[in-house]
Amino acid sequence: MASSGRLTRILCSLQIHAISSNSGAKLACSTLQQTKRNYSASDTTQNQYDLVIVGGGIVGTATAQELATRHPQLKLAILEKENDLAGHQSGHNSGVIHAGIYYVPGSLKAKLCVKGMEMAYKYCDKHQIPYKKCGKLIVATEPEELPRLDVLMERGLKNNVRDIRMVGPEQIKEIEPNCVGLKAIHSPHTGIVDWGLVTKYYGKEFEKRGGKIYTNYKVDKFINKTESKEGSTGGLTNTVEIHGSSPQNPVVSCRYVVTCGGLHSDRLAEKSGCNPEPKIVPFRGEYLLLARDKCNLVNGNIYPVPDPRFPFLGVHFTPRMDGSVWLGPNAVLAFKREGYGYTQFSLSDFMDAVSFRGLRKLAIKHLGYGIKEMYKGIYIRAQVRQLQKFVPSLRPEDVTRGPSGVRAQALDRDGKLVDDFVFDSGSGDLGSRVLHVRNAPSPAATSSLAIAEMVADRVEQQFKL
Numbered sequence: 001m002a003s004s005g006r007l008t009r010i011l012c013s014l015q016i017h018a019i020s021s022n023s024g025a026k027l028a029c030s031t032l033q034q035t036k037r038n039y040s041a042s043d044t045t046q047n048q049y050d051l052v053i054v055g056g057g058i059v060g061t062a063t064a065q066e067l068a069t070r071h072p073q074l075k076l077a078i079l080e081k082e083n084d085l086a087g088h089q090s091g092h093n094s095g096v097i098h099a100g101i102y103y104v105p106g107s108l109k110a111k112l113c114v115k116g117m118e119m120a121y122k123y124c125d126k127h128q129i130p131y132k133k134c135g136k137l138i139v140a141t142e143p144e145e146l147p148r149l150d151v152l153m154e155r156g157l158k159n160n161v162r163d164i165r166m167v168g169p170e171q172i173k174e175i176e177p178n179c180v181g182l183k184a185i186h187s188p189h190t191g192i193v194d195w196g197l198v199t200k201y202y203g204k205e206f207e208k209r210g211g212k213i214y215t216n217y218k219v220d221k222f223i224n225k226t227e228s229k230e231g232s233t234g235g236l237t238n239t240v241e242i243h244g245s246s247p248q249n250p251v252v253s254c255r256y257v258v259t260c261g262g263l264h265s266d267r268l269a270e271k272s273g274c275n276p277e278p279k280i281v282p283f284r285g286e287y288l289l290l291a292r293d294k295c296n297l298v299n300g301n302i303y304p305v306p307d308p309r310f311p312f313l314g315v316h317f318t319p320r321m322d323g324s325v326w327l328g329p330n331a332v333l334a335f336k337r338e339g340y341g342y343t344q345f346s347l348s349d350f351m352d353a354v355s356f357r358g359l360r361k362l363a364i365k366h367l368g369y370g371i372k373e374m375y376k377g378i379y380i381r382a383q384v385r386q387l388q389k390f391v392p393s394l395r396p397e398d399v400t401r402g403p404s405g406v407r408a409q410a411l412d413r414d415g416k417l418v419d420d421f422v423f424d425s426g427s428g429d430l431g432s433r434v435l436h437v438r439n440a441p442s443p444a445a446t447s448s449l450a451i452a453e454m455v456a457d458r459v460e461q462q463f464k465l
Helices: 002-020 024-042 058-070 110-129 141-159 169-175 195-208 261-270 292-297 345-353 357-365 367-378 382-387 448-463
Strands: 050-056 076-078 134-141 164-168 183-187 191-193 212-214 219-224 240-244 252-259 281-292 301-304 316-319 325-328 397-411 422-424 433-437
Touching: 002 397, 050 058, 050 240, 050 301, 058 076, 058 195, 058 448, 076 195, 076 252, 110 191, 110 195, 110 448, 134 141, 134 169, 141 183, 164 169, 169 183, 191 195, 195 212, 252 448, 261 397, 261 433, 281 292, 281 345, 281 357, 281 382, 292 325, 325 382, 325 397, 345 357, 357 367, 357 397, 367 382, 382 397, 433 448
Parallel strands: 050 076, 050 252, 076 212, 134 301, 252 433
Antiparallel strands: 134 183, 164 183, 219 240, 240 252, 281 325, 281 397, 301 316, 316 325, 422 433
8 A cells, every 4th residue: 555654663662652551552553543543544546547537328438448458557436326337317218229310410319329339249249148139120101201201311311321322112111020110211220239238348348448337326526636656556646536526436536537417417517617507407218118029010120200399319229239129208397307217206306307498498399399398298199190101000008108208308407408519517627637528328238338438538638638
């Protein structure tokens, strides 16, 4: 330990003092015990790091893995508030490996998705993580959807999405015998994987490279400390103290902090003096489950043509790695940041959301859409009717209520969905030591390795690593 020399000097001094008298010996024993207790309480060298990543979701662990690979000499740690990695968005999503069709050509989302998909497949191959390239159809079922489908095709080609093609009704049937449509985009390289499992592999690789993962560590505050080399090892100069919300959480000291907080990214940013906006508003997506004996109705992913008038994509068919098929989701306001059901309610989270003018503006603009989404969540038949546009043979008795996920949707004060990456730091000396990834929009899981490279580049530039 860094302070062992200091402890040795204390012990020697006490022993010399003890020899002088019997009363001195008693005093020495008492003092020695007290010194050991104080030393144990104040010795935080084992919790000192060069850089700490807050958030053990897929973006946080991918970033940690990338930094550990680039800078093996640095001492790194991850702080995760749940008892395992991928506790929320990363472990509660549909599991699709996206190809990059939807996004504006030249945008960061488009580039990161196309690159991230290739990286994801290579990573899974290297680590023998199971996946399936089951493909995807984006199906137009109404004439008014055809122009939008053409725009998507053009975007996909400009984004260099591999091997996509436009197919007609007969080819749709060849790919998905139970699906109907006027035209569709076929993406053969779209796949499925368990992104929660992938996140855990990122964590394992991070630990293999010497990183430390703290679980059940909910960050309460960041405190800027005057730089001091006393008690440090390896030249570490610790200037940020991270305090957890539990008495069991040790104080973690580091030179720099990167937060990838997902559903709590705005709150983490505020802890270093950042603007509270964009605000994270939680939207719950509720899925239906196809009956096991009906899972052969679909071979791969079947998606609708997005309607730009509405904020979310719409219901779709998604096969899963365990052989099940998810149908949906809808999109409704969650009553808690991590509220996966209607009965999970947090008054503070709910008031935080509804008091935000951005959400009120979004709700007013899309009031009819929101009511329909709530209706679909309550009445299964309403959601099945939408799904029957693609697979007419689907029946309400073929489905049951399934799992749900919560999406961290960043909103600005004008009620617009923030559709790009947001980085922030805050103010003062603390802000110079912190980088917040405040928004990593979908498809963040597919793009996670590419996003990690981008964040690591920014970390190196901002902190001059």
